[in-house]
Amino acid sequence: MSRAVVLVARPQGEPRESDFEIRDVPDPEPAEGEVLVRNAFVSVDPYMRGRMTGVRTYIAGYELGDVVGGASVGEVVASRDERFDTGDWVSAALGWRELGVAKAGTLRKLDPDAAPPSTALGVLGMPGFTAWVGLGEIGGVEAGETVYVSGAAGAVGSAAAQIARLRGCRVIGSAGSDAKVEWLRSLGVEAFDYREVPAREALADGIDVYFDNVGGDHLEAALGALRPFGRVIACGAISRYNDERPEPGPRNLGYVVSKRLRIQGFIVFDHQPLFPDFLAEASAWVRSGELQYRETIVDGLEHALAAFAGLFHGDNVGKMLVRV
Numbered sequence: 555m556s557r558a559v560v561l562v563a564r565p566q567g568e569p570r571e572s573d574f575e576i577r578d579v580p581d582p583e584p585a586e587g588e589v590l591v592r593n594a595f596v597s598v599d600p601y602m603r604g605r606m607t608g609v610r611t612y613i614a615g616y617e618l619g620d621v622v623g624g625a626s627v628g629e630v631v632a633s634r635d636e637r638f639d640t641g642d643w644v645s646a647a648l649g650w651r652e653l654g655v656a657k658a659g660t661l662r663k664l665d666p667d668a669a670p671p672s673t674a675l676g677v678l679g680m681p682g683f684t685a686w687v688g689l690g691e692i693g694g695v696e697a698g699e700t701v702y703v704s705g706a707a708g709a710v711g712s713a714a715a716q717i718a719r720l721r722g723c724r725v726i727g728s729a730g731s732d733a734k735v736e737w738l739r740s741l742g743v744e745a746f747d748y749r750e751v752p753a754r755e756a757l758a759d760g761i762d763v764y765f766d767n768v769g770g771d772h773l774e775a776a777l778g779a780l781r782p783f784g785r786v787i788a789c790g791a792i793s794r795y796n797d798e799r800p801e802p803g804p805r806n807l808g809y810v811v812s813k814r815l816r817i818q819g820f821i822v823f824d825h826q827p828l829f830p831d832f833l834a835e836a837s838a839w840v841r842s843g844e845l846q847y848r849e850t851i852v853d854g855l856e857h858a859l860a861a862f863a864g865l866f867h868g869d870n871v872g873k874m875l876v877r878v
């Protein structure tokens with residue numbers, strides 16, 4: 555038997571322990587073309603909050619009784635596919651469980667000598683790719699522009715802030731603690747703590763692009779600070795994910811017209827064909843030290859919910875991970 559975390563109730567507001575159960579489940583057996591993986595790390599990501607409501611958006615909601623789905627990395631413990639051997643490291647989508655079976659075609663083999671496998675869930679995985687796609691494909695940022703990144707010390711935000719710097723931009727970043735601000739400053743980001751300094755004040759000089767991870771007040775401040783023809787890369791709005799009913803939007807949306815702004819949302823999964831290009835560029839930056847990353851690791855599958863809930867309290871610096 556092995557353990558898995560199952561959704562048993564739809565969270566109202568912030569997710570609570572009682573919405574989940576840890577269950578012992580029988581060890582799965584791989585069929586032909588499948589691989590048995592022992593998870594080493596499972597990812598907790600803000601988008602999971604939307605899936606917990608059960609409503610289908612760009613991705614299906616979780617059913618009650620489902621193991622919480624999501625990205626994971628682990629080691630192959632049995633393989634019935636010639637592409638994988640026991641001991642291989644893979645990235646998978648096995649969710650919050652210790653042991654799972656995956657179709658071989660859904661796995662990506664990792665080279666643990668090239669980068670720690672956990673980076674496949676962060677800087678060299680979906681969050682890093684989100685930053686790269688957002689700045690390049692959606693924002694089209696150019697050298698010399700001023701880019702504001704909210705949630706700048708998080709997984710996506712820290713990658714976005716640094717990639718924008720690598721593209722020759724001036725970068726302003728907001729985060730919610732002194733330690734986060736200090737880290738961002740060490741990366742060349744003009745960082746401020748939004749709990750101490752209102753974003754409106756910090757952005758008073760104006761910005762060309764806003765990479766939005768937070769929504770709410772941050773979006774409103776950014777709309778005020780954007781210069782004519784500025785762009786909003788609408789990546790996420792974590793400040794609103796636990797709302798029980800939608801709040802009214804920014805009060806100054808009129809600026810979109812008067813300043814001729816463009817707001818473009820995106821979902822990273824639509825850009826999957828570009829993943830190899832991202833991985834080649836980002837891996838080289840990580841090797842050279844130009845793209846730095848941090849991880850906040852919570853030990854024990856039984857603490858997956860605490861790690862997940864921690865995303866909404868800023869408990870993480872860089873990527874939040876659960877070590878299984």
Ligand code: NDP
Nearest residue numbers: 600708709710729730767789790791792793820821822868
């Ligand atoms: P993070 O690692 O950034 O973790 C979340 C962070 O958000 C926290 O550490 C906290 O940092 C900040 N935060 C939480 N609540 C608030 C709040 N009320 N106000 C301000 N900041 C808050 O998560 P990710 O990097 O994984 O995701 C960042 C964003 O990107 C999310 O909105 C997510 O939904 C989005 N996303 C979008 C994708 C897409 O395809 N469009 C793909 C992946 C992610 P602090 O201490 O600074 O408050």
